[in-house]
Amino acid sequence: MTRVLKDVRGRGRRSGRWSGWTVALVVLAVGQLVAAPLIAALGGGGVFTTADRAGEPAIVPAGYAFSIWVVIEVLSLLWAVWAAAPGGPDPDLRVRIARPLTVVFAGFTAWLVAAELEPRWATLAVFLVMLAGLLAATRVALREADRVGAWSGYGRAVLWGTLGLYLGWSSIAIWLNLTTALVASGAPLDGVAGLLGQAAVLAGATATAVALLRWTGGLLPYLAAVVWAFAGAVLGARGAGEPVLAVGAAVGLAVVIAAAVGVRRRRPLRLAGPRRRRLAAG
Template sequence: MKDSTRVVAVVVAAVAQIVGSPLGTALSGRSVGDVSDGARSLVTPAGYAFSIWGLVFLGSLAWAVFQALPSQRTRLVHRVTGWPLALAFLGNTVWEVVYPLGGVWQYVAQVVIFGITAAAAVGFARLQRPDVQRDLTGAARVLPAATAGLLLGWVTVAPVANVGNTGVALGADPSATYSTVAAVAALVAVALIGSFVVLNAEVAAGPFAAAVVWGVLAIAAAGGPLPVAVAAVGAAAVVVVALGVRAAAPRVSARALLVG
């Protein structure tokens, strides 16, 4: 019964996050992109960066179907990651609905996005357990390992952008010196967090690093001040170097680290 409940929850949450964005647009009359563009900060990524959600949603849905197969329902990897990732997917759904509403809902969205990051981090951390690693065979290497890594990598960058947008919406001046300092500090934090995760990971660090690099380079490409662009490129470089160092470490499976 417990396995069946978890399986259904994962499927429902994976589907819900796909319909969350159009639902939010229908309720508010504007899309997430409209709101983001209307309050662009120095850490708002270039628009193309958000296309990564398509890959995250596809991977999430594929894993939801895979873990629902009768032969997969009792596997350890699905049992330990199912609830955290289902919560992350549900968080995505809530964020997509409330963020376009603006006003006080921006504060709600801010809390939700950090909740998404926390839930994805728990799922990713559980993948690092030795007993779970032994269960990462076949399609489970990509589903859910690589999907969880990709999701966590992106939502490591997304809260920075979300905070920046909220700050601008509340009256912060993107052209002010304090905004540049704050943006650089935020990107340094992303570099530190990203490299820490990579250097301590055993599996799925490749997708995680790819998503972080994708996000920070999109911030560099957004046309902000030179210090912010340099900090963003520097953050990408730090994460890539950390991945190379970790992959070269003794007794680390490069395949598991880079894929899942």
């Protein structure tokens, strides 16, 4: 009986078979990398996805900030390839993380298509679905943090890097996408109403970031993406000649950093590898 249990556990830890979910994840990860240039080559105008376009809300990050998508797409592919490799650890866990991420990766391409066809509310709807998938995948990884901690350093790095950066950027981008959709639908961009509306969006983005920082235990890739987004918003607002909104974005950035410091002081060392956990315990 003991031998049977050991065999079952061994099959749960490693498998030499390919999984349909992880293979699909690789295909969709490649799709993320080629979708934007492919859509542009097929004649898409790319207006919505063009940085620093005229008439956009002041709090939209400066154009350079959107280069983070390249990092996210590359990390996504690296994680997908590692997760799909047969013979790796915890095939069941890799599949459980891959399932919601297939929705996310497919959603990215759908978001680019929506940006060409109906860039107001369709893009926001797609982003919300992507965020739900990211939250589901991150929840699985956090619940199984001890198992993930036993993976190789590379496996841990590409997993937490993908989840953290993707979730961090998306959780802020949803608020900015909402602002763009509202303005495109007739909401005021200038004056007191426009100023208060964008300030409210910054407050909502800040609250979301603080909540997710606490939930993830101060996950550093998540923090990095959020800091990148808020820094871009500061520069975007300043470049648009809106010093009040630039200050508001800077306050949001400071609040996020302070929250991250507080969370990381209280959190246990859950995401490190076995050696670091032993050193911390001893």
